[in-house]
Amino acid sequence: MYSIDESDDVLIDRVKKGDCEAFSPLVGRYKMALYKIIYRMVVNRDDTEDLVQEVFIKAFREIGKFRSGMPLYPWLAKIAVNHTINFLKRERSIKPMNIDDIKEVVPSRKDDPVQMTREKILHENINRAMALLPEEYRVIMVLRVEEDMAYDEISRVLKIPRGTVMSRLARARQKLKEIFKELKVRDYAV
Numbered sequence: 001m002y003s004i005d006e007s008d009d010v011l012i013d014r015v016k017k018g019d020c021e022a023f024s025p026l027v028g029r030y031k032m033a034l035y036k037i038i039y040r041m042v043v044n045r046d047d048t049e050d051l052v053q054e055v056f057i058k059a060f061r062e063i064g065k066f067r068s069g070m071p072l073y074p075w076l077a078k079i080a081v082n083h084t085i086n087f088l089k090r091e092r093s094i095k096p097m098n099i100d101d102i103k104e105v106v107p108s109r110k111d112d113p114v115q116m117t118r119e120k121i122l123h124e125n126i127n128r129a130m131a132l133l134p135e136e137y138r139v140i141m142v143l144r145v146e147e148d149m150a151y152d153e154i155s156r157v158l159k160i161p162r163g164t165v166m167s168r169l170a171r172a173r174q175k176l177k178e179i180f181k182e183l184k185v186r187d188y189a190v
Helices: 008-016 020-042 045-065 072-090 118-132 135-146 151-158 162-182
Strands: none
Touching (some): 008 045, 020 072, 020 135, 045 072, 072 135, 072 151, 118 135, 118 162, 135 151, 135 162
């Protein structure tokens, strides 16, 4: 059993030396953060759970390539984003969603007896709009807005130039505004 206070570096060093159990605290530490990234990209809980597991399996197999002393989370996030992008490419045979289909992705809560607050309604609309974004824009928005990654970090994770990150982010914001207008969302900030 490992202490939750043990650093990533100590645990990674133990994993590299063959102590497989030392990887478990790392999974516990980063599982929810990776879940959030992946879910925003695929908008499906079952696929997200599978992908998170696959990402940790891949990270475990590749841990020997991880450079000691570097922060672990960006490395895991890069694996998660790339693995999810590959998954989405394989799943492209599924037709893109339109606004009428989005109700299945984020169920309506009109039948909920508890009155929704304004913040919850806005959050639901943001989820709907994000689900409608093209994949390349959704990935950029997740990494920049939700993961608070710098342009240079996103550039490294996605292996695209910094300028491309900036232009895709600008297009993603514009597309979100258009989607919000279609969804008739009045209060939004992108």
